[in-house]
Amino acid sequence: MTNTLQSEKHKSLxxxxxxxxxxxxLNSVFSFANAILHIPLFLDTVFTVAITFYCGLIPGIIVAIIFNPLMTLVWCIINNTDFYIYDCLYAICGILIVVVTWALSRNKNEFYFNRTVTILYLLIISFTSAFASCVSATILDTFIRPFFERTLGLSMIDNLSVSFQKLKFSVFLSYLLPRIPITVLDRIICTFSGFGIYRLLVREKKTC
Incomplete structure (x- = not known):
C-alpha cells in the first residue's frame, strides 16, 4: 500500500x-506568434492559467516566475541587446494573475455549481486579475522603472504612454489608461482559454 502511494506521488510529481x-x-510559442502577427494583446498567460487551474498555486507561480525572465533573455538574444533586469520584474504581474486565479477558483463546489456560475467566476477572475496586472505593471513603470537606466522597451504600452504624456497626462495615468482595455481583453481571452485547456486535461485524465 505504501509503495503504491509513493508510486502515485512520484507519477503525480x-x-x-x-x-x-x-x-x-507553449506560453513562449504564443508570445512569438503574437509578436509575428502584431496582435495588440499579450496572450502569454493562457497556459499559466491552465496550469493553475489543473495543478494549483505553486506550479502556476513557478511558470510565472520562469517565463518572464526566460522570454526577456530570448528577446535580448534575438534583438542582440543587453539583458535588462527591469523587464524581468513584470513576472510580478504573472504571479498576481496566478494568485487571483487560484484564490477565486479553489472552492470547487461553488465554482462548478452550474455553467452560469462558472462563467461568472471566470469573468470575476478575468476582471480581478486584469486589475491586479494593470495596477502592478503601472506601479512598476511609474515608480520603479526610473531607477533603471535602460529597458528592452518591447511593450506595446510604451508607445501608447508617450502619446498620453504628450496630452499632459501624468506618468501614472499615461501607463495605466492604455493598459486597461488591452489587459481586460487579454485577461478574458487567457482566462477562458486557460480554463478550456484545463477541462481538456481533466477529460484526458479521466480517459487514461
Whole structure:
C-alpha cells in the first residue's frame, strides 16, 4: 500500500513537472506568434492559467516566475541587446494573475455549481486579475522603472504612454489608461482559454 502511494506521488510529481515545462514552452510559442502577427494583446498567460487551474498555486507561480525572465533573455538574444533586469520584474504581474486565479477558483463546489456560475467566476477572475496586472505593471513603470537606466522597451504600452504624456497626462495615468482595455481583453481571452485547456486535461485524465 505504501509503495503504491509513493508510486502515485512520484507519477503525480512527474506529471506536474512535465506540465510546468510544457506551459512555459507553449506560453513562449504564443508570445512569438503574437509578436509575428502584431496582435495588440499579450496572450502569454493562457497556459499559466491552465496550469493553475489543473495543478494549483505553486506550479502556476513557478511558470510565472520562469517565463518572464526566460522570454526577456530570448528577446535580448534575438534583438542582440543587453539583458535588462527591469523587464524581468513584470513576472510580478504573472504571479498576481496566478494568485487571483487560484484564490477565486479553489472552492470547487461553488465554482462548478452550474455553467452560469462558472462563467461568472471566470469573468470575476478575468476582471480581478486584469486589475491586479494593470495596477502592478503601472506601479512598476511609474515608480520603479526610473531607477533603471535602460529597458528592452518591447511593450506595446510604451508607445501608447508617450502619446498620453504628450496630452499632459501624468506618468501614472499615461501607463495605466492604455493598459486597461488591452489587459481586460487579454485577461478574458487567457482566462477562458486557460480554463478550456484545463477541462481538456481533466477529460484526458479521466480517459487514461
Amino acid at each position: 512527474r506529471t506536474t513537472i512535465f506540465l510546468v515545462i510544457a506551459a512555459i514552452i
